[in-house]
Amino acid sequence: MRILADENMPYVEELFSPYGDVIRAPGRDICPSMLVDVDVLLVRSVTKVNADLLSQANKLHFVGTATIGTDHVDLKLLQQRGISFTNAPGCNAYAVCDYVLSSLLLIAERRQLQLHGLTMGVVGIGNIGTRLLPRLRALGLQVLVNDPPRAAAEPDFHSTPLEQVLQQADIITFHVPLQRDGEHSTFHLIAAEQLEMMKPDAILINACRGEVIDNQALLRHLTRHPKLSVVLDVWENEPNPNNELLRAVDIATPHIAGYSQEGKAFGTSIVYDHWAKLHGFALANVQALLPKPDLAAMTLSAAPNQAVLKQLVQAVYDVRNDDERMRHHSQQPEYFDRLRKTYPLRREILSTQIQFSDFDNQVARDDIAALGFQIQH
Numbered sequence: 001m002r003i004l005a006d007e008n009m010p011y012v013e014e015l016f017s018p019y020g021d022v023i024r025a026p027g028r029d030i031c032p033s034m035l036v037d038v039d040v041l042l043v044r045s046v047t048k049v050n051a052d053l054l055s056q057a058n059k060l061h062f063v064g065t066a067t068i069g070t071d072h073v074d075l076k077l078l079q080q081r082g083i084s085f086t087n088a089p090g091c092n093a094y095a096v097c098d099y100v101l102s103s104l105l106l107i108a109e110r111r112q113l114q115l116h117g118l119t120m121g122v123v124g125i126g127n128i129g130t131r132l133l134p135r136l137r138a139l140g141l142q143v144l145v146n147d148p149p150r151a152a153a154e155p156d157f158h159s160t161p162l163e164q165v166l167q168q169a170d171i172i173t174f175h176v177p178l179q180r181d182g183e184h185s186t187f188h189l190i191a192a193e194q195l196e197m198m199k200p201d202a203i204l205i206n207a208c209r210g211e212v213i214d215n216q217a218l219l220r221h222l223t224r225h226p227k228l229s230v231v232l233d234v235w236e237n238e239p240n241p242n243n244e245l246l247r248a249v250d251i252a253t254p255h256i257a258g259y260s261q262e263g264k265a266f267g268t269s270i271v272y273d274h275w276a277k278l279h280g281f282a283l284a285n286v287q288a289l290l291p292k293p294d295l296a297a298m299t300l301s302a303a304p305n306q307a308v309l310k311q312l313v314q315a316v317y318d319v320r321n322d323d324e325r326m327r328h329h330s331q332q333p334e335y336f337d338r339l340r341k342t343y344p345l346r347r348e349i350l351s352t353q354i355q356f357s358d359f360d361n362q363v364a365r366d367d368i369a370a371l372g373f374q375i376q377h
């Protein structure tokens with residue numbers, strides 16, 4: 001069996017090599033001729049799996065993407081050709097929550113904003129949005145949710161209209177898939193008209209797909225509304241984002257919100273498990289693959305106000321490092337992909353334990369647990 005895998009997918013050898021030969025390639029370089037005699041193709045979001053790529057695929061029976069998003073895969077084509085497929089739902093959802101928390105607490109500190117009592121809109125209540133809600137409530141935020149597809153499918157799900165979210169939210173974050181057409185299209189969901197509806201000093205976070213926000217419209221809007229704070233992890237035209245926009249936003253990162261070690265490991269193991277079940281092979285034990293986190297325990301000795309929570313979150317994941325790296329390298333060729341390929345090891349809040357010392361209080365424990373930390377008893 002020949003297994004062709006993106007070079008940026010960890011643990012492929014550990015999981016797949018007992019069953020075949022693993023061949024590695026940079027995701028953007030995977031081309032039709034590489035798929036001759038390949039049985040299994042394992043990709044990330046940068047490989048477009050379409051008719052052209054599969055034109056020489058004579059043996060392919062399985063495609064897996066170690067990502068949540070599937071906008072790079074022609075799902076209809078795979079179905080027509082009888083090729084099994086899976087993505088990795090939820091694999092990096094906690095990593096994206098960590099990214100949103102780290103960004104939000106940083107902007108709040110820079111702007112001397114008390115988050116308690118502010119209103120935050122979450123657009124897209126799937127794997128990420130759902131996990132984000134208790135974390136935001138633990139920060140004292142009032143949360144408005146928007147997810148029309150869920151409201152259409154679930155009678156008890158209340159979705160606040162997007163216009164209302166845009167008008168009322170002090171902070172708004174997007175966690176929708178990129179859908180270019182249909183009733184729930186998300187392509188340029190936020191364009192000039194929607195930006196005008198927002199509070200001029202709001203905080204806007206996009207860590208889903210660049211095309212969900214019209215980047216040109218955002219740049220024009222920022223020149224007239226410099227008090228808007230913007231956090232962008234994803235960009236139109238990756239891997240060549242607009243440099244002017246990069247300089248205009250408050251936090252800029254190269255599509256790494258989901259890049260925790262756990263997120264990447266689960267990406268591979270979810271895909272592997274799907275494939276293994278098709279063949280009756282043993283399932284993965286992803287925890288056995290992950291090393292122990294460096295920062296296994298932290299001690300809390302003061303009441304967890306916003307500043308303390310920010311310190312705890314930043315001790316695990318500090319988005320400033322990613323922002324600095326992106327700005328520092330942004331004039332160099334191919335920096336975007338290079339920063340992603342050489343991304344430093346990052347663990348999740350979920351892997352971190354908090355110990356309480358002199359200070360102890362149940363409400364504090366509950367809030368810290370809601371942010372995702374493990375409480376050491």
Ligand SMILES: NC(=O)c1ccc[n+]([C@@H]2O[C@H](COP(=O)([O-])OP(=O)(O)OC[C@H]3O[C@@H](n4cnc5c(N)ncnc54)[C@H](O)[C@@H]3O)[C@@H](O)[C@H]2O)c1
Pocket residue numbers: 068069070089090092093096123124125126127128129146147148149150175176177178184185186207208209233234255256257258259
């Ligand atoms: N930056 C990163 O590193 C990173 C990491 C993970 C995921 N992502 C992106 O984030 C997206 C969301 O991730 P997820 O795991 O929560 O996906 P998910 O599929 O679990 O949830 C997406 C939710 O969005 C809702 N939705 C769809 N269309 C909508 C619309 N028009 N308006 C409002 N809601 C809508 C869906 O009903 C669903 O509940 C992914 O599709 C992926 O593109 C990016």
Ligand SMILES: O=C(O)[C@H](O)[C@H](O)COP(=O)(O)O
Pocket residue numbers: 008043044045046066067068069070092255258259
């Ligand atoms: O959809 C996802 O899961 C993320 O966007 C994914 O982590 C992106 O990273 P890539 O696959 O490009 O390495």
